[in-house]
Amino acid sequence: MLKPSIKLLKLSMLAFACSASSGVIAADMQYKDQQNLHDIAASVSAERIGSDIQTLVDFGTRHTLSETKSDTRGIGAARRWIKAEFEKISAQCGGCLEIIEVSDTISGEKRIPHPVEVVNIVAIQRGSTEPNRMVMMSGDIDSRVSDVMDFTSDSPGANDNASGVAGVIEAARVLSKYKFNGSVVYAALSGEEQGLFGGKILTAHAQKNNWQVHGVLNNDMIGNITGINGVTDNTTARIFSEGTRVVETKAQARTRRFTGGEVDSASRNLARYIDTVADRYIPNLDTMLVYRLDRFARGGHHRPFNDAGFAAVRIMETNEHYDRQHQDLRTENGITYGDTIDGVDFDYAAKLTSLNAVTMASMAWAPAPPKDVKITGAVKASTSISWQKSNDDTIAGYKIYWRYTSEPQWQFSKYVGNVADFTLENVVIDNYYFGISSVSHDGFESPVVFPGDVGSFDHNIK
Secondary structure (H helix, E strand, C coil): CCCCCHHHHHHHHHHHHHHHHHCCCCCCCCCCCCHHHHHHHHHCCHHHHHHHHHHHHCCCECCCCCCCCCCCCCHHHHHHHHHHHHHHHHHHCCCCEEEEEEEEEECCCCCCCCCEEEEEEEEEECCCCEEEEEEEEEEECCCCCCCCCCCCCCECCHHHHHHHHHHHHHHHHHHCCCCCCEEEEEEEECCCCCCCHHHHHHHHHHHHCCCEEEEEEEECCCCCCECCCCCECCCEEEEECCCCCCCCCHHHHHHHHHHCCCCCCHHHHHHHHHHHHHHHHCCCCEEEEECCCCCCCCCCCCHHHHHCCCCEEEEEECCCCHHHCCCCCEEECCEEECCCHHHCCHHHHHHHHHHHHHHHHHHHHCCCCCEEEEEECCCCCEEEEEEECCCCCCEEEEEEEEEECCCCCCCEEEEEECCCEEEEECCCHHHEEEEEEEEECCCCECCCECCCHHHCCCCCCC
């Protein structure tokens, strides 16, 4: 039996202390443990991930501008191999994966001056009841060396980002053995190093096809455990998430100024959801919620989805090693440079892949996050929350969450049944942030939704 994490123990003690001292309704921390999620976490294979990373490394370079005709070298060969792996997985699950290429020709850009076809390989495992509701795991196919325009030199890209692509393929192997209510998308994206073009192309495709993407889990470097700072640690990971949507209107920003929500975008609450999953189902892993779109002044393939209003986060290692990123293969002054496979810890990559797989399974089995969430309570001794009651018959009811405004995670909760509104008596709105989740009959919960446009998981909110 798994031991409860220190984080959850602290959370429980804080909830008890707050309820005892302030008269607040005691926190309802009850959660139905899901054996299937434990099984999914345990099914991820470090050996298979290591083998896939080696295969990707063996293509020599996967630079966006590299060879596309060869069967053994370049990004074209890598794309075809990834597609073939998805096809093998689909054959084993009776054709459960819809495998598509989502592409566009890019030219006239600083890093893509001449026409190049940027191709994403995407596998969709359609949900049985809500096939257009999706959660996605992504990784980047392409690699680079010191000169971002050098498309001929060997560029293994073992950690950046064969590790992420291998994780996507492995997640598909494991999750394809199950059936979900919502859809799960496995995306191998191209053109990241040249300007996030693969993500931009897939985002446009999602918008055109009206995909209801409720979460993008972008995995970019999930295999390194020893950082440039001298720290070796295989027990932590980072989750980057933006605080407010970049597509927020001036009117929405004004409302947020007076009602709060700077740290409660859909992306931020997706990150909290992943953090909770880690505590419950991934042994020996503590995730760090980083309140930033990405690393300081840097970017990743979740950003195009954020730019369109989707909930999207970056999952990655805690300690980066810059000598192993974007480097020509060489040794200088006794220092070895280059992103080679000996710098990848397969067990750690498997751990982070498990986190992705369990999160996606949980979200796909759970109902969709509540819509049209509203809150009132100014100058009152109580707080009232309302939402659009869904006609989804998998929903057993809804659960209200709240926390002190300075706390990173939800502290208190109350299951309120299958209703469309509820009033928390003697809980003063001024002192807390609030949210609500949907709960299935099997006990699966959606991410928490903060009231108003700021927290909505509907990317089209205006």
